[in-house]
Amino acid sequence: MIGRRRIASALASLGLWAVCAAFFMPVFWIFLAAFKTRAQILTIPPIWVFHPSLEGLRFMVERQAGAFWQYLLNSVMISALAVTIAVFVAYLAAFSLSRFKPAATDFMMFLLLSIRMVPGAAVVLPLFMMYRSLGWIGSRWAIVLFYAMFSLPFSLWILKGFLDGVSRRFDEAAMVDGASRFHVMFRVVLPQVKPGVVAALIFNMIFVWNEFLFDFILGGERVATIPVALAAGLYTSQGTDWQYIASLTLVYTAPLMVAIFFVQRHLLLGMTFGTVRGEV
Amino acid sequence: MLELKGLTRRFGARAALEAVNLAIAEPRFNVVFGGPGSGKSLLLRLIAGLERPDEGAVWLHGSDVTSTAPQARRLAYVPQSFALYPHLKVFENIAHPLRLAGSPAAEIKQAVARVASTLQISSVLGHYPDQISGGQRQRVAIARGLVRQADIYLLDDPLAGLDYKIREALLDELRDLQERLKALFVYATSNPLETLALADYVHVLVDGRIVDAGPPEQLSGAPKALWTRLNLGYPLTNSLASRLTSADGRLLCENDLFAVCMEEACTAAVDADRVFATFRPEDVRAVPPNEIGERLIDFQAEVGFVEDIGGERILHLATPAGEVLAIHGLDIQIAPPKTRETFRLRPSDVLVYNSVGCFTGRGASAPRRAALDA
């Protein structure tokens, strides 16, 4: 009996790994292409084993006369700043909504969620008109703040979920002990909603890191991020540059992959919106 | 040092606390005794500043702090739920109030060590709260509340749910601590034994009102409120629905079990047909059938279930007026269950309360049998 159960368990493991592999396969194929020559990418039957070439990666760095580094720096700076601002601002609001429950809390939560419902192509237009009249086109901060706004609702929802799960008794105990409001917010309560913070950071990071439309329309060369570089570099005079797409995808997906690997527990916990404490 | 003036807090139409007045001038162990939902937690939270009153004021050390933030009230507080910070180790949890006060590290270490050893949690200082047992957590919470030097300590039912032995030990510790600190302890509990064991002074809270106040001896003797009479003590006080009648110019309290003549000073009841004759189980004595006492109340009852509570036994007596509890030492022989026996009460042990729960009077004597029969 035990033997049979063990076999069943092994089969289940195998099956689940197969599912993961299947989902990862296209990504793997793209990653593989980063180390292939152009001809190898297009070869049919597909090549799985080959001598890896670093040509694509080297070309990626050299191609835009070194602008690659600036794109990368822009991507890192803009997404890190935007997400940090968003989570910070959202935390303040979530704390207030969760703790003091001002009038119209539910309405505000829904209102903020509605940010997410606006089709990108819809707001980019008036936003563009607005930026134009304010002279914000191409401004770093204007882009960062926009992304921060866009990351707000999700952060707020996650954080409020978690904050609702943290008993007010903690706040009160600390307050009587003499803790200031900010001590309560950041030293007593914040550490307890860490999974929510991590989940909000990662999740919004994924969005901002990949966002193309707004940066392309509202930004300029100065604030161009990797996805914009990607879109701009899809075609070369040699045709579609599969190597470039693959290399760029590899290079800028890797950090997110690593992040997901290391904070997976927090991410999963975070996605429960605070309905669970403990293991997922 | 603590004064509450007409403190009222409403939730919707319901008043959770109504016009609470109390004044405590000297450091003492002050227990707020009340049932669940009586508002005692709320009272403490109001004192701590965690809630704002709708009416009335809180005065600390002679100044009105009603709208002062909790941080500024300089109180120590052990909340009902432990509220231990899960991200901090036990040591840091206990040290938290001291850190906030900016105490030097060495002092903190010393203070934490002291309170931890008092509460016997020195061994878990390096653990996180979720790694220790419930009882330990509770003691950590108490330690955190007590570690700080304050004039006023608010303890919200800190021993609830603890097992008997720890509780006994902690009761002593708390008393000692209060004596050592010479601070005012305001201790909320629904447990009569804790109340009696700890209190220098008791406030009894029923439905948001203080119905009784006084030293515990006084309250266990002749409380003003029926609720106090019924609940302060273990096992609970017997209460029989009775009526007051007039006989020979004296008030007589009658029920299905007995009748008793009331004291001279006895006030008339609001509703003479609905009064409560109360007597403590320990005042009910079993008497040998041959020994007939004049001026005492005797009644027949069938002994039902007998509960052993260690050192004493609680007898559940079936009487015409319903179940009556009696408590006997182990040394006293009692008849086996299901037998009828005679029990006896001293009239002065019977306290009578009126329909709204106010003390009406005390029994003075048993009426003559003849009078009764007539």
Add this chain to the structure above:
Amino acid sequence: MRRPTTALNRTAFVVLASLAALGTLYLGARRAFAQNNAQPVTLTILGISGWTPSELAGKMAPEFQDYAKQTGGLSVRIKFEGAPFSALEQKAATSLAAHSKEYDIIISDSQWLGALSTPGWIVKLNDIIQREPLLKRAEGSFNTITRWAYQTYPYGSDNLWGLPQEGDVLALYVRNDLARDAKNQAAFKDKYGWKLPTSFEEWEQVTWPKFEQIMGFFNRPDQGLYGFAGEYSKTYDFISDHVMSMMWMWGGEIWDSNAHQVYGILNSPQNNAALEYYIALLKYQPPGANTFDINGVIQSLTQGKAFSGLTWAAVGPAILTPEMKDKIIVVPPPGRIVNGKMVRIYCVGGQPWVVNKFIDRQHMRAALEFLKWWYLPETQMRFARLGGNPVAQYVLDRPGFEQIQPWYREYRYMLVTERARDFWHNPTYASLLEVQQEAWTAYATGVVNSAKVANDYAACGQQKILYDAGFARQAPPSSCEEVRLR
């Protein structure tokens, strides 16, 4: 706060690693931009990324810096930015709509002249060209189609809004190694009774029916070889350029540019036949050809999947790779015999320079200097040698010009008024384009099964657009209500 030392180390590690990463990035970025020390005037050019002639301009532009310093004493720094074809217009138009000074000179597509000039975003160049001898000389050397395609709006008028950056025509790329193969030659002759063409001159005689025989001959799916590769993609104008070329050759028109009338012209019987014919060519093409963009054609040729391919002369460098250089020749695409005469009419490609109207005088001056420099014979020749397609006749007519690049003979041959034509420069062109791209790709992929329906759909849609915008006098007929793609 007391934390386990391991955690402290981990935190410290993460912080340090992040700092190190940021530092590296910063240094990398700084190094990359170290050469860009500030200069008084920065001339920013927006061009098409991934498009050889545009990128060549970007590559050559810095040479202008020295020139400007030597001649006019002008201290200029050139900055070149690229946006992909499909997004360039959004980028350029939004920037201009914002009255932004971000880009001084923009490489626009020829059809955008109306859309960019009507709101007054770009400089009208008539007076400037008259004032500047160098530009006047260049202007004088352009032939009619060059002027119309790259300079005028309305199409054919005298309002000059742009100056040609590069010229471009459709070209047929042919695997001459296969054509010259003796076995193929003999077999073809056997089968069709005429000689399989192998030279420019022979190809000049090829008509579409003849070409079909050639395509059929080389269409050998079992060998992984197909006869032809054309463009059919919905992106931008890929299918339109080809289909419109066929229509013109079939005797059709795409609209009446004076009356802005489309309905009844675009969906004429000969246009339906032309569309049908072009889509029917898919049977000689590789799988997936019905969504081919330029890249599809390039890949088919460079990967050896197609015997021939019809695409732009500008992508010559991409097709004539080191492996393919000796195998492929560039010849005029097939013609059609009309009234006993060979007729070839194909879409022109290519892009004009346009100048942002919102820049200050200093930048304007630099921009003009730049344009003047661009038309210097030396610059044009250098552009040619690098693989761009110059348009100044004084360069095209130089002896030996046709030998500079393999496709120059064809390029010169096609860039003449009777063989090249451009489509609408109307401001609504993007909408017009979208409708017909939708209609024609629908037909190409079997969403609709009749060329007539596709053309009706495009004509109705375009008529409505022009009518709604106030250009056309006639509303689309009520029969349009019934026309729909599946």
Add this chain to the structure above:
Amino acid sequence: MPQPLFTWLLIAPSLALFAVFNILPLLWLVGLSFFRYNLTFGPPPQFAGLKNYTDLMNDRFLWGRLGLTLLFVLLAVGIETVLGALLGYAFWKKRDLPGRRLALTLLFVPMVLAPVAVGTFFKIIYDPMYGVLPYYAARLLRIKPPDLLGSGNLAFPAVLAVDVWMWTPFLIMMTVAALGAVPKALLESAEVDRLTAWQRMRYVVWPHAKFVLMLGVVLRTIDAFKTFDLVSAMTAGGPGNQTQLVSLTIFREAFNDFAIGKASALSLLVLFIAVSLASIYLFVLNYGVLREGK
């Protein structure tokens, strides 16, 4: 500081961001939608009343596009939810999967890719001549390599498949998270009570899991409704109009045609639909909560 002031002070930065970057543009959008205004030609903006809206109502193609978009959302979210729930359940059940962390990382990668890159790269993965997928499909099924994006019938399912591939991991993640919200003690007692698998799902798992799961579905619905980069890169709405989702239409109106007035009206219409959809979801969620008496 008085409490109400502090309360609102904390919310203020969020509201400020929201107001500047969302409300303001939206108001602008509302305003523009009443104007006849094209950036590249025609007279300066002219008040046109409800003309743009009546034009939309009369646009017979628009409804087809909206229908297509709704179909896309319905199918994409439906398939993703079912697949995500099943696989998520399996991953939750098998917590001792060797290398679970790595497995889940691999599983979650598709959703972190840039849609632009995915859309472009899938063009080659799907290519009947150079693509891996058609190649192996052909080998396996002994058919001609299918032309997925170039066929009027297959393009929509092919695009849908990429969306499903990208976003099923998201719902797997949400499912794993949602199931994690079910108290273990309850599950154990359900085991002891010998509830059937269905009963356990219905009465033990669902009440706890549904909030997170539904939230996942809401977020995915909202995002699916806005799908743009992916489709734009992969098919540009083609072939014909087979994948012309409404977000592509908005973008085209706004940034190809520069028909600002019309695009604004269309944007608002779409926004209205999205908000209604989300409201229905949230209503259902709330209603569920009320019914369960929580």
